């Protein structure tokens with residue numbers, strides 16, 4: 001396997017040169033388990049750990065490697081290596097960390113395209129598509145929509161669902177498939193590009209595993225576990241979270257990916273709700289909330305039927321969540337700053353008594 005097949009690019013190679021990382025091996029993080037990283041190189045795989053220096057200079061969790069990252073490593077035996085540097089990330093999919101308010105957790109990096117997967121039966125919701133779109137735009141990942149399980153509904157019903165999506169979301173590629181009858185699968189295979197990285201976003205049960213099994217030609221990703229021994233004398237079992245698809249695409253699928261979305265507070269709203277943002281520029285008041293103001297062009301468009309009511313409601317809801325998230329971050333920063341000051345004063349006081 002070559003590094004290019006793993007997604008290595010010209011600009012990464014340039015970075016490697018410019019930062020004098022030529023003496024290191026380069027690899028991509030394909031799974032992470034308790035600060036141990038499985039790194040795939042052109043010829044092998046290494047169970048890796050970051051060097052102390054990288055740990056000390058890390059400002060936050062975001063400075064640690066994540067699945068999808070390109071890293072510079074130095075092996076010290078056949079299976080183990082040290083990570084010396086993390087290459088700059090092209091895209092970052094992240095979410096609010098569980099239980100830690102205002103903190104973000106990186107799910108995966110360097111993904112080029114995301115498939116937003118919805119089933120046409122119970123799961124179907126355009127609000128949810130808009131939510132995932134916002135996540136993609138915030139991550140700088142290019143979105144595409146896949147409707148699955150079309151074998152379960154009549155063709156006329158499918159046409160009306162597609163029309164409903166198109167009414168609100170005009171410019172994102174849309175595919176309709178069945179993992180049972182394989183209708184539409186070829187169309188997906190055709191657009192997947194060699195050396196580009198993909199992920200599947202969507203609720204549980206919509207057919208993500210079925211689709212990734214079909215695209216990778218594997219039976220089950222879950223049985224694809226490997227055992228690696230660590231130099232702490234413990235055995236960890238990790239799953240490969242990065243799969244090479246049959247036509248050369250790279251699919252990143254890790255447990256965290258399944259949690260992106262529903263509880264997430266999203267950025268990227270501007271790109272998702274382009275029409276509303278454009279209208280908002282014409283509002284009479286700069287700080288218009290588009291809820292009751294006179295001279296609000298968003299409300300005007302709604303009244304005239306030029307703007308979709310449910311899209312408008314979904315926008316307001318996601319704006320509120322975003323505001324809430326931003327205020328928790330601000331609060332956390334204030335707390336951290338306060339703590340920093342306290343420590344500084346404490347050290348000053350200690351020095352006085354020396």
Ligand SMILES: Nc1nc2c(ncn2[C@@H]2O[C@H](COP(=O)(O)OP(=O)(O)OP(=O)(O)O)[C@@H](O)[C@H]2O)c(=O)[nH]1
Nearest residue numbers: 148149150178179180203204205206207208209210
């Ligand atoms: N009829 C029909 N059933 C499907 C299709 N795709 C998946 N299923 C079924 O739906 C169920 C869930 O599919 P999965 O592929 O496991 O869904 P998933 O999105 O990976 O779910 P999680 O692993 O929970 O995230 C399984 O019973 C599949 O057999 C489809 O296109 N048509």
Ligand SMILES: [Zn+2]
Nearest residue numbers: 283288290296
């Ligand atoms: Zn307004």
